[in-house]
Amino acid sequence: MNPSLSVSPIPCPFCGLLCDDLEVAVVAGHARITSAGCARAAGLFDVPGQGQARVRGLAVAPEVAIAAAAGLLAAARRPLIGGLGCDVAGQRAAIALAERVAGVLEHMHGAAQFRNTLAFQDGGWMTTTLSEVRNRADVILFAGTDASAFPRFRERLLTGASQFGPARRRILALLPPSEALPEELGGDLVIPCPREGLAELAGVLRARLAGRRADRDPVAGVPGERIEALLDALRGARYGVLVWNAAELDFPQADLTVAALVDLLKDLNRDTRWAGLPLGGNDGGTSAAQVCAWQTGYPLRTALTASGPRYDPIGFAAERLLARGEVDALLWISALDPARLPPAADCPVIVLGRADMELATAPEVFIPVAVPGVQRAGYLHRMDGIVALPLAAPLACDLPGVAPILTTITEALDHAAA
Amino acid sequence: MLRLKGGRLYDPARAIDGQVGDLYLEGGRIVAPPGPDGVIDGEIDVTGRVVMAGAIDLHTHIGGGKMNIARMLLPEDHRGDPVPARDLHGGGHLHGGCGHAAPATWTTGYRYAEMGYTACFEPAMLPANARHAHLEMGDIPMVDKGAYAMLGNDDFFLRLLSSGADQRLINDYVGWTLDATQAMAIKVVNPGGISAFKFNARNLDLDEAHPHYGVTPRQVIQALARAVHDLGVAHPLHVHASNLGIPGNADTTLATMAAAEGLPIHLTHIQFHSYGTEGARRFSSEAERIAAAINRMANVSADVGQILFGQTVTASGDTMGQHRNHRHASPDKWVVMDIECDAGCGVVPFRYRDKNFVNALQWAIGLELFLRVSDPWRLFLTTDHPNGAPFTSYPHLIRLLMDRDFRNGKLDEIHAEAAAHSQLRSLAREYSLYEIAIMTRAGPARSLGLADRGHLGPGAWADVVVYRDEADREAMFAKPEYVFKDGELIVRDGRVVKVVNGALHALKPEYDKAIEQPLREYFDRYMTVKMEHMKIGDDEICACGASKLIPHKCGRQA
Ligand code: SF4
Ligand SMILES: [Zn+2]
Numbered sequence: 001m002n003p004s005l006s007v008s009p010i011p012c013p014f015c016g017l018l019c020d021d022l023e024v025a026v027v028a029g030h031a032r033i034t035s036a037g038c039a040r041a042a043g044l045f046d047v048p049g050q051g052q053a054r055v056r057g058l059a060v061a062p063e064v065a066i067a068a069a070a071g072l073l074a075a076a077r078r079p080l081i082g083g084l085g086c087d088v089a090g091q092r093a094a095i096a097l098a099e100r101v102a103g104v105l106e107h108m109h110g111a112a113q114f115r116n117t118l119a120f121q122d123g124g125w126m127t128t129t130l131s132e133v134r135n136r137a138d139v140i141l142f143a144g145t146d147a148s149a150f151p152r153f154r155e156r157l158l159t160g161a162s163q164f165g166p167a168r169r170r171i172l173a174l175l176p177p178s179e180a181l182p183e184e185l186g187g188d189l190v191i192p193c194p195r196e197g198l199a200e201l202a203g204v205l206r207a208r209l210a211g212r213r214a215d216r217d218p219v220a221g222v223p224g225e226r227i228e229a230l231l232d233a234l235r236g237a238r239y240g241v242l243v244w245n246a247a248e249l250d251f252p253q254a255d256l257t258v259a260a261l262v263d264l265l266k267d268l269n270r271d272t273r274w275a276g277l278p279l280g281g282n283d284g285g286t287s288a289a290q291v292c293a294w295q296t297g298y299p300l301r302t303a304l305t306a307s308g309p310r311y312d313p314i315g316f317a318a319e320r321l322l323a324r325g326e327v328d329a330l331l332w333i334s335a336l337d338p339a340r341l342p343p344a345a346d347c348p349v350i351v352l353g354r355a356d357m358e359l360a361t362a363p364e365v366f367i368p369v370a371v372p373g374v375q376r377a378g379y380l381h382r383m384d385g386i387v388a389l390p391l392a393a394p395l396a397c398d399l400p401g402v403a404p405i406l407t408t409i410t411e412a413l414d415h416a417a418a
Numbered sequence: 419m420l421r422l423k424g425g426r427l428y429d430p431a432r433a434i435d436g437q438v439g440d441l442y443l444e445g446g447r448i449v450a451p452p453g454p455d456g457v458i459d460g461e462i463d464v465t466g467r468v469v470m471a472g473a474i475d476l477h478t479h480i481g482g483g484k485m486n487i488a489r490m491l492l493p494e495d496h497r498g499d500p501v502p503a504r505d506l507h508g509g510g511h512l513h514g515g516c517g518h519a520a521p522a523t524w525t526t527g528y529r530y531a532e533m534g535y536t537a538c539f540e541p542a543m544l545p546a547n548a549r550h551a552h553l554e555m556g557d558i559p560m561v562d563k564g565a566y567a568m569l570g571n572d573d574f575f576l577r578l579l580s581s582g583a584d585q586r587l588i589n590d591y592v593g594w595t596l597d598a599t600q601a602m603a604i605k606v607v608n609p610g611g612i613s614a615f616k617f618n619a620r621n622l623d624l625d626e627a628h629p630h631y632g633v634t635p636r637q638v639i640q641a642l643a644r645a646v647h648d649l650g651v652a653h654p655l656h657v658h659a660s661n662l663g664i665p666g667n668a669d670t671t672l673a674t675m676a677a678a679e680g681l682p683i684h685l686t687h688i689q690f691h692s693y694g695t696e697g698a699r700r701f702s703s704e705a706e707r708i709a710a711a712i713n714r715m716a717n718v719s720a721d722v723g724q725i726l727f728g729q730t731v732t733a734s735g736d737t738m739g740q741h742r743n744h745r746h747a748s749p750d751k752w753v754v755m756d757i758e759c760d761a762g763c764g765v766v767p768f769r770y771r772d773k774n775f776v777n778a779l780q781w782a783i784g785l786e787l788f789l790r791v792s793d794p795w796r797l798f799l800t801t802d803h804p805n806g807a808p809f810t811s812y813p814h815l816i817r818l819l820m821d822r823d824f825r826n827g828k829l830d831e832i833h834a835e836a837a838a839h840s841q842l843r844s845l846a847r848e849y850s851l852y853e854i855a856i857m858t859r860a861g862p863a864r865s866l867g868l869a870d871r872g873h874l875g876p877g878a879w880a881d882v883v884v885y886r887d888e889a890d891r892e893a894m895f896a897k898p899e900y901v902f903k904d905g906e907l908i909v910r911d912g913r914v915v916k917v918v919n920g921a922l923h924a925l926k927p928e929y930d931k932a933i934e935q936p937l938r939e940y941f942d943r944y945m946t947v948k949m950e951h952m953k954i955g956d957d958e959i960c961a962c963g964a965s966k967l968i969p970h971k972c973g974r975q976a
Contacts, residue, residue: 009948020951088553089961099503099514117490124491124751124765129546130946131758135573136616161943163573163759164630239616269741273618275756293489294481294523294554297496297516308500308514309522311493379553379961386483386757388549389951390958 010392012037013087013336013373014044016281016383017130017150024394031374031395038151044337047375049397051355051368062367066405069331069350069365070412076329076348078303079103082318083333083352085283085340086369087378087391090402091291094333097410099304100417104327106318107288107300108340109280112247114313116278117289117299118255121313125262128241128275129384135162139237142173143261144195145245146181150279150383154185172233174198177221189233191226196251199260205231206267237272245279281383283336284372290381318343335369335402352402370399419444419452420460420905425469425884428851430860431873435852441469443880446905450876464884467899470855471872472536472881474862477656477686477721478803480526481540481554481563483547484733484763487753488520488804491765492731494749501525510917519730519767519804523557528914529810531560534883534898537871537923540565541605541656541686542735545572546758546947548599549954549962555922556963560908563964564866564923566656567599568735570606570638571613573759574940579641580631585648586930592645593929594937598953600924602866602970603653604646605686607735608660609635612762615738622738624660624673635660636677643681649927650972652867654682654719659691662739666695668704672711675718684865687723687802688712689784701776703783703840709790712797719865720791723802724784724815725777731767732805740764759945770807778836782829788819789845794856795864813895819849820891867970868923880905922964927972 008023023035024045031045053065060068073079081094081103098105107113119125133140134157147153158169170188173181177192193201197220204219208231217224234240242265249257261276268274280286289299296302296309301316303309314320321327322345330349332342338357342349349363354371372378373391378401381388422441427434442449442458452458479485489496496516501524503514515522521529530538538558543551543565555563569575569592578588592604610633611622617629624635643655659674661667671691675683685691688708696702712718729748734740737754743766744752753765770777784806791797799816803809818825829837837843849857863872870878882902888894897912908916934949941949959967 009950011951019946020948092557096513120753121491121493122751124747124753126754128756129758131546131760131944132616132756134946135759135944136756156946160946163577163944238618269754273616289490290486290550291553293486295513295515295557297489297520297522297525298493299490304503304514306502308502308516309496310500311496313493379549381550385486386544386547386550386755387947388547388553389947390549 009036010394011373011380011389012041013380013391014041015150016279016286017152017156018380018382018389019152019156020389026395040151045374047371048355049375049395051399053368054362054366056364057362065365065367066408067412069367070409072329072348072350072364073101073331073409074413074416076101078327079329079331080318080321080327081105081331083108083340083342084288085334085336086402087284087372087380088287088291089378090333090335090372090406091284091288093403093406093410095292095295097406100410100413102303102305104303104316104321105292105300106316107285108283108334109247109285110300110318112280113285113289114301114317115246115249115254115258116280118313119258119262123259123262126265126269126275128277129386130157130382132275133157133241133277134160136164136239137169137241139170139172139233139240141234141240141242142175142181143242143244144174144198145243145248145279146173146175146185147243147245147279148182149245149247170233172230174201189229191222191230193220193222195249197221199257202260202264205234206264209267234268235272237274240268240272240274241277242274243277243279247280279383281381283334283340284380286381286383286385290385333402335371352405355399367405368399369405370397370401372401375399376401419449419456419458420462421458422462422464422469422882422884424463424465425467427874428468428470428855429874430852430856432875441874441882443882443902443905446880448874448876448878448880462900466887468851468885468887469874470883471859471874471878472883472901472903473534473858474537474872475535475800475809476539476798476862476866477541477800478538478809479540479542479733479805480538480558480803481523482543482551484542484765485520486554487763488731488733488765489517489522491751491753492520492767495519495731506915506917508916512914512917519808523554524559527559527561527920531901531903531909531914532912533812533896534885534901535561536881536903537562539563539602539866542566542568542607543599543601544568544735544757544761545595545599545952546760552600552922552954552959552962559917559919560903560914562920562923564602566603566605567595567601568605568607568761569595570609570642571611571761573613574937576610576613576628576631576633579633579637585641585644587933588641589645589648590929590933592642593649593927594933596651596925596927600922600954600959602923602925603651603656604642605656605658606638606642607658607761608662608738609638611635611660611738612735615741615762616756620738620742622660624670624677639674639677640679643678643683647681649929651925651927652973653865654684656684656686658686658736662690662736663743665693665701667691667693668708671708675711675715678717680717682717685718685720687800687805688720689723689725689780689787689806692783692787697839699775701779703779703786705783705786705790706841709787712791713793719796721798721800722784722787723800723806725770725780726801726807726811726814727770727772727777727781728807729769730804730807731765733763733765734805735761735763737762737764740766772832775833775836778833779839781832782836782840782842785818785825786840786842786845789847794853795861797857798862799857813892816854816895817890817892820854822846822848867973919963919965921966921968922959923968923970925972926969
């Protein structure tokens with residue numbers, strides 16, 4: 001093998017930004033990022049080329065593990081096809097398998113995703129995409145997030161050249177009192193506000209936009225004069241972008257907070273331009289929702305029953321299904337991040353995971369899979385759901401991808417049923 | 419070789435109007451009658467049946483980001499319309515799905531085939547979203563697919579135009595876009611207006627300067643129509659004109675036709691662009707004037723975008739228009755998205771009501787256009803799925819066109835004032851089967867440059883539909899007796915009997931690849947995607963899900 005094979009530039013599949021400017025060299029069997037990237041990417045690009053299939057912790061041949069997985073799924077009445085941390089091909093195969101076994105589909109970040117989905121299905125929204133932010137945004141409002149979960153957010157979206165100026169953007173933030181905006185973001189107006197208070201604050205901002213007076217002071221701990229300052233900044237934007245991260249809105253009924261932010265955005269657009277940027281899309285989450293929506297009509301939390309797809313955005317949360325014993329097997333797919341382990345479950349668990357995944361307790365079946373974007377080519381969507389990028393395989397290996405394994409299982413079940 | 423014996427053939431490309439004849443299918447194609455030694459190993463007696471080529475829908479929003487947004491937005495659209503999975507007797511599997519106005523991809527393909535359609539063209543593929551669109555279309559089975567790339571609101575193009583770039587450079591960029599996105603044609607939506615909305619403009623007339631670039635929609639149309647023509651793209655520039663849905667927009671529409679200055683131009687969903695401001699309600703039909711202009715101008719073609727009553731969802735690249743329309747959303751939720759310095763999309767659910775004056779008149783305006791445009795080779799049958807109505811309403815629409823009594827019966831049911839305003843009742847025309855075959859087969863194939871589709875001549879691909887000749891044209895067109903795709907029987911009595919996945923049609927234009935140098939610099943400097951990753955390789959088409967890529971050459975050279 002060529003000791004230093006360089007592929008460039010390629011996309012990184014390890015967060016929803018899907019930066020596509022990485023240069024990667026293979027040195028002594030390891031993928032090394034030589035240009036662009038971040039610490040998260042550097043760690044996750046380094047993945048072993050070999051893995052061991054196991055059944056109840058015992059090493060077996062891959063065919064044996066696949067047969068065991070097929071057997072468990074055949075015996076289940078309603079399995080949860082969860083995790084879904086993989087590329088488009090893997091998600092297509094997961095849906096085909098779910099249809100064969102009457103499974104429920106849910107992504108590992110379903111709890112965060114559905115804070116957005118519920119708000120979206122209630123009222124719609126106005127959003128934008130990464131290149132629009134970079135080129136147009138003159139005001140950014142961070143609501144309950146500093147975007148640091150997406151390591152190159154600032155570099156990729158806020159500091160690069162822009163077609164329309166301005167050279168400097170106004171940065172506004174609503175963050176809990178205990179959290180500071182990272183210094184490099186250079187906040188112009190940082191207002192302490194608990195995340196649970198964002199909805200109330202958004203409501204008062206809407207009332208003020210409509211010319212009504214706030215009926216109380218402070219609102220969610222924010223004093224009136226700061227609300228007025230914020231209001232001026234919102235109104236003064238040529239193209240404002242409101243950034244939130246549903247994963248950080250981790251409290252009951254946070255979908256209502258998203259809905260309140262969306263309503264504020266809609267009202268702002270009566271006079272000026274604003275758009276939302278919902279952060280997310282890690283571990284193939286955007287692709288999973290997109291593929292499921294086009295194939296079944298619903299964006300996950302969907303059971304593929306004999307009478308057609310059935311959607312239950314509350315009842316089919318993985319946590320709830322597992323806690324209530326409403327599923328009797330769990331297939332967990334996590335091909336991108338070895339830290340994304342299956343949740344505790346009282347039913348048989350099958351894991352398709354990265355070779356370097358470390359499981360505290362051995363599942364019924366473990367099948368190592370190639371990592372899309374490192375070891376296998378594939379497709380993945382960026383967080384905005386618009387851009388789908390071709391993933392490369394700088395470190396091709398012999399491990400199969402998620403898709404062929406799931407297809408083999410589905411075919412085995414087809415044969416058994418025929 | 420299979421013989422379809424004794425059918426009445428409607429094959430306008432060869433001027434065959436109901437003559438009785440046999441068709442021979444072999445190796446996926448229609449072949450000449452074999453000599454006396456020919457071996458016929460199968461025969462279907464289709465005596466008395468109506469035989470046409472597979473239908474082609476040249477404007478239907480079947481795949482791409484905005485349809486998926488519509489699906490996600492509307493679980494209530496799907497809940498009442500579940501489609502169970504089904505195993506076929508001869509092997510093969512039909513996936514479950516759902517949906518009325520925004521059906522799942524599998525369901526879309528099955529339903530189209532079950533109506534006798536064998537090719538569908540997605541008219542609004544954003545280059546930034548092209549790979550997603552191909553992935554989605556890859557999961558639409560049964561029919562061949564193709565897509566039109568949207569240009570004219572992207573900042574790269576507007577920079578070129580406003581800097582006075584040479585037309586040749588624009589041609590190269592248009593050629594590159596067709597190539598990079600695997601498209602069949604070029605569409606422009608609200609020329610410059612989607613971009614202007616990002617600069618907070620709420621309206622942009624044909625001769626109004628863009629707030630940032632200073633160029634006008636007229637200039638955008640002219641530059642793109644010229645490029646499409648110079649590159650030798652078969653299908654004319656596909657134009658969603660300015661001021662969609664606004665009373666009085668007929669003037670804009672007529673000016674847009676004139677703006678092409680004799681170059682080929684296709685005006686899409688023209689029903690939404692044929693409105694006047696007369697009457698107490700300041701909303702009236704200008705169908706007569708628009709139709710007269712189409713009849714007069716041989717360089718103009720159009721599709722209607724008929725509305726039909728009931729629940730649907732509107733999905734458009736026209737963010738400016740959709741944001742304006744959001745107050746009509748039913749149910750009350752809507753999406754507007756600015757996209758990648760490229761374009762945008764807006765999704766607004768809508769319910770057309772026959773007792774609503776405006777909706778009723780829209781319905782009548784669409785039908786008037788159908789009946790007043792004399793040349794069916796230049797007018798195509800569409801509902802702008804799903805914007806006017808879901809594509810599953812085509813059989814109903816065909817009956818409205820073919821059956822005057824049925825049409826007048828419906829006219830009695832709509833808002834009385836609207837019916838009185840419309841001249842529809844005075845139009846006696848009834849479409850013939852031959853004209854329907856032009857509008858839904860031969861015409862679209864010719865417009866798109868598909869030489870071996872849309873007709874039944876030897877050498878054509880054997881996309882063939884056999885209908886029972888029923889007096890109720892709606893029943894007839896809803897449920898063909900046989901549908902063949904590339905020679906294979908895929909539908910029997912309106913039900914899928916074999917699953918195929920359909921190919922992708924894409925143009926392979928010739929242009930100067932030197933355009934990649936400024937493009938690469940632009941993407942490197944401003945965008946969050948590399949130019950190289952925008953390009954969709956030929957080898958990606960099957961990975962996206964199509965059975966194969968069908969490349970098409972351009973007709974003229976620049
Ligand atoms: S920011 Fe995200 S996508 Fe970009 S290199 Fe880091 S992990 Fe990869
Ligand atoms: Zn359309």
